[in-house]
Amino acid sequence: MRSSVGYVWVDSPLHRAPAAAKLVGLLVAVALVVLASSPVELALAAFGVAALVAASRVGWRAALRSLWGLRWFLLVVLCMNALFFSASDPLLSLGPVRLTLAGAAQGARIVARTALVVVLGTLLTATTRPQQLTSGVRDLLRPLARLGVPTEAAALAVGVTVQFVPTLLRESRQLMRAQALRCGPASSGGIMRRAVSYVRLLVPVFVSAFRRADELSVAMEARGYRIDGRPGRPGGENRP
Amino acid sequence: MRLTVEHMSLSYEGPAGERVTALADVSLALSGGVCGLMGRTGSGKTTLLEVMAGATRPDSGRVRMEGAGGVGLVFQMPERQFFERTVEREITFGLLARGVAADEAHERAARALALMGLTLDELGARSPFSLSGGQQRRVAIASVLALRPGLLLLDEPTAGLDPRARRACLDAVRAAAEDGATVVVASHDANALAEVADRLVVLEDGGVTLDGPARDLLADAPLMRDHGLEPACAARAALALRRAGLAVAGAPLTAEELADAIARGRGSA
Amino acid sequence: MSSVKRVVVAAVCAALGIVLPMAFHAVPGAGNAWLPMHLPVMICGLVAGPAAGAATGLLAPVLSSLLTGMPAAPMLPSMTCELVVYGLVSGLLSSRVRTGRLTLDLYVSLVGAMVCGRVVGGLLQALIFSAGSYSLAAWAAGYLLTGLPGIVLQLAVVVPVAVALERAGLVEPRYPQR
Numbered sequence: 001m002r003s004s005v006g007y008v009w010v011d012s013p014l015h016r017a018p019a020a021a022k023l024v025g026l027l028v029a030v031a032l033v034v035l036a037s038s039p040v041e042l043a044l045a046a047f048g049v050a051a052l053v054a055a056s057r058v059g060w061r062a063a064l065r066s067l068w069g070l071r072w073f074l075l076v077v078l079c080m081n082a083l084f085f086s087a088s089d090p091l092l093s094l095g096p097v098r099l100t101l102a103g104a105a106q107g108a109r110i111v112a113r114t115a116l117v118v119v120l121g122t123l124l125t126a127t128t129r130p131q132q133l134t135s136g137v138r139d140l141l142r143p144l145a146r147l148g149v150p151t152e153a154a155a156l157a158v159g160v161t162v163q164f165v166p167t168l169l170r171e172s173r174q175l176m177r178a179q180a181l182r183c184g185p186a187s188s189g190g191i192m193r194r195a196v197s198y199v200r201l202l203v204p205v206f207v208s209a210f211r212r213a214d215e216l217s218v219a220m221e222a223r224g225y226r227i228d229g230r231p232g233r234p235g236g237e238n239r240p
Numbered sequence: 241m242r243l244t245v246e247h248m249s250l251s252y253e254g255p256a257g258e259r260v261t262a263l264a265d266v267s268l269a270l271s272g273g274v275c276g277l278m279g280r281t282g283s284g285k286t287t288l289l290e291v292m293a294g295a296t297r298p299d300s301g302r303v304r305m306e307g308a309g310g311v312g313l314v315f316q317m318p319e320r321q322f323f324e325r326t327v328e329r330e331i332t333f334g335l336l337a338r339g340v341a342a343d344e345a346h347e348r349a350a351r352a353l354a355l356m357g358l359t360l361d362e363l364g365a366r367s368p369f370s371l372s373g374g375q376q377r378r379v380a381i382a383s384v385l386a387l388r389p390g391l392l393l394l395d396e397p398t399a400g401l402d403p404r405a406r407r408a409c410l411d412a413v414r415a416a417a418e419d420g421a422t423v424v425v426a427s428h429d430a431n432a433l434a435e436v437a438d439r440l441v442v443l444e445d446g447g448v449t450l451d452g453p454a455r456d457l458l459a460d461a462p463l464m465r466d467h468g469l470e471p472a473c474a475a476r477a478a479l480a481l482r483r484a485g486l487a488v489a490g491a492p493l494t495a496e497e498l499a500d501a502i503a504r505g506r507g508s509a
Numbered sequence: 510m511s512s513v514k515r516v517v518v519a520a521v522c523a524a525l526g527i528v529l530p531m532a533f534h535a536v537p538g539a540g541n542a543w544l545p546m547h548l549p550v551m552i553c554g555l556v557a558g559p560a561a562g563a564a565t566g567l568l569a570p571v572l573s574s575l576l577t578g579m580p581a582a583p584m585l586p587s588m589t590c591e592l593v594v595y596g597l598v599s600g601l602l603s604s605r606v607r608t609g610r611l612t613l614d615l616y617v618s619l620v621g622a623m624v625c626g627r628v629v630g631g632l633l634q635a636l637i638f639s640a641g642s643y644s645l646a647a648w649a650a651g652y653l654l655t656g657l658p659g660i661v662l663q664l665a666v667v668v669p670v671a672v673a674l675e676r677a678g679l680v681e682p683r684y685p686q687r
Contacts, residue, residue, distance in 0.1 A: 041657075066578060070579070073579070097642075112580055115578075118575075118577065118578035120575075121577075145609075153564075156517070157519055157564055160517055161572055162572070162576075163524075163666070165576070168521070168525060169532075172525075172528055172532055172647065173532065175321065176532060178315050179321050181293070181295045183333065183337065191658050192665075195662045195665040196665050198662060199666050202670065203323035203666075205529075206670045206673070207673055207674060208669075209525055210679040211679060213521040213679075214514070216517050217511070220517075226512075323669070367673070369674075369677035369678075
């Protein structure tokens with residue numbers, strides 16, 4: 001599964017919109033999607049999301065990539081609901097398994113909502129660079145600073161997380177592949193043996209990720225970045 | 241071990257969905273000795289090594305290996321793959337997994353480390369993560385050497401190493417070849433290859449553009465430059481000196497050979 | 510560890526919490542069994558402290574749900590609470606437990622966090638998330654049976670990783686050499 005998180009370098013009204021607005025917009029859109037339950041509401045929601053995708057100009061391929069990666073999971077959810085959700089009016093039944101329309105409908109609702117939320121999330125990262133996200137989170141949280149909420153730390157954390165997902169995805173795939181070649185694939189067999197074999201795949205991944213964290217924080221501090229309210233300008237701007 | 245690569249081609253889908261050719265109809269036959277593999281970044285060196293190791297399947301063509309010993313592939317920056325508690329466990333891991341007895345594994349680990357200029361007594365009980373960069377690289381290479389592969393493949397083994405570690409690395413490459421293994425070293429470092437390679441293969445855009453005796457090719461500074469490669473330092477110096485009017489005999493590849501060539505040039509002047 | 514580094518570590522661990530399930534899930538449900546997202550949360554708490562651990566516990570599931578759809582929205586609140594508890598408790602125990610031996614400290618803190626997290630998770634399910642349809646049997650089935658691979662994985666992986674990080678000089682040593 002290719003990376004599902006990544007900025008898409010095109011220009012569009014969504015790309016140009018301020019990050020804070022997009023974050024709020026995302027929360028509102030997700031809330032609307034989650035509340036939609038009738039087929040009409042869901043269709044409207046889907047239409048709205050499709051319109052956003054079109055406006056963002058990132059292309060359908062990029063927008064649906066995460067969704068494609070989820071296809072088996074969504075299929076399982078649909079089937080589980082169709083077969084186990086309800087016991088009344090079964091179309092077919094075999095032991096505890098009862099295929100019902102109500103179940104299928106419920107499954108379809110869940111799948112639709114999940115799919116729409118995922119596409120919305122993808123749209124956000126496709127149209128917003130991590131630094132912009134950081135600024136957006138910082139702007140939104142600023143009013144809370146009076147209450148002692150660590151807004152700078154929160155903004156930095158969100159930005160760095162989003163920034164590192166594609167990097168760590170690529171790197172951990174490489175490391176796991178190289179390690180599997182060197183040590184053999186994670187053994188089949190009992191849970192114990194498999195868990196222990198995952199150690200050799202995961203130790204290098206964590207060490208490598210922490211090395212990057214170390215390098216980044218050293219670089220930021222070297223440029224005068226501080227979090228704990230002491231002098232120094234947040235945002236990593238260069239000191240004069 | 242004898243290695244034959246026949247009409248190997250491989251392409252994959254790039255980040256923007258385009259078709260990237262990694263290898264284009266590559267054919268090679270190797271039997272013992274050290275073969276240097278040079279080429280710009282993206283020329284296909286790493287892919288070729290992986291195909292030779294059986295780690296990646298090509299779109300077409302095949303690899304044939306005859307002889308004993310298995311394949312050992314040392315990736316770029318192999319020290320990133322450490323996971324064990326101690327250096328000894330890190331090195332013997334592969335051996336024990338293959339069913340080698342514990343005391344023999346210990347022996348082979350000690351010998352492999354010695355080939356890399358380190359001792360098991362000194363480092364065996366330490367955590368591999370606590371070693372210096374040069375030591376880590378040498379331990380990582382030793383863990384592949386301990387397997388005594390018939391085909392040893394190394395991807396940029398000297399990158400980023402301090403002089404002592406680099407020296408140990410090149411000595412070990414030569415030692416492995418003398419021990420009977422076929423060795424392939426992919427490297428940007430013409431100076432390193434000048435010291436150890438018998439043969440040189442140059443890849444450009446996935447295809448083989450040069451294939452011949454390492455000494456002749458590496459010493460030919462203009463040829464190296466034509467193929468976008470940095471010649472060995474001594475070869476560059478020889479070219480510059482000749483242009484400046486100094487007689488330099490032969491085709492020197494190392495500093496010692498250059499000094500010798502200048503002396504001989506002077507003697508015949 | 511400086512505040513900047515703590516935040517960056519929490520963020521990187523959150524990123525791993527998003528990435529590892531992707532790397533693990535060849536089969537849907539494998540993620541549920543092995544619980545790979547738990548690993549960076551625990552590790553972060555152990556090496557960077559309770560605040561960082563809790564932050565990772567919050568960021569990883571929320572951002573993962575947004576970006577990849579996993580965990581699915583209905584499971585998100587309970588999973589987030591549980592992960593926050595893991596990060597918090599592993600950090601708290603890690604700073605208080607001093608047995609003199611590195612691996613023992615780490616195992617005690619890890620197991621303590623695992624137990625607390627599952628107990629709190631169970632309580633939250635019983636009282637809030639699945640109020641009325643929850644029971645001790647459900648708790649045991651969820652955490653001890655289907656969650657068994659996850660438990661084993663955490664016991665196997667977390668401590669070697671934390672030890673490696675300390676040996677590599679990437680985190681503060683628990684018992685600095687004299």
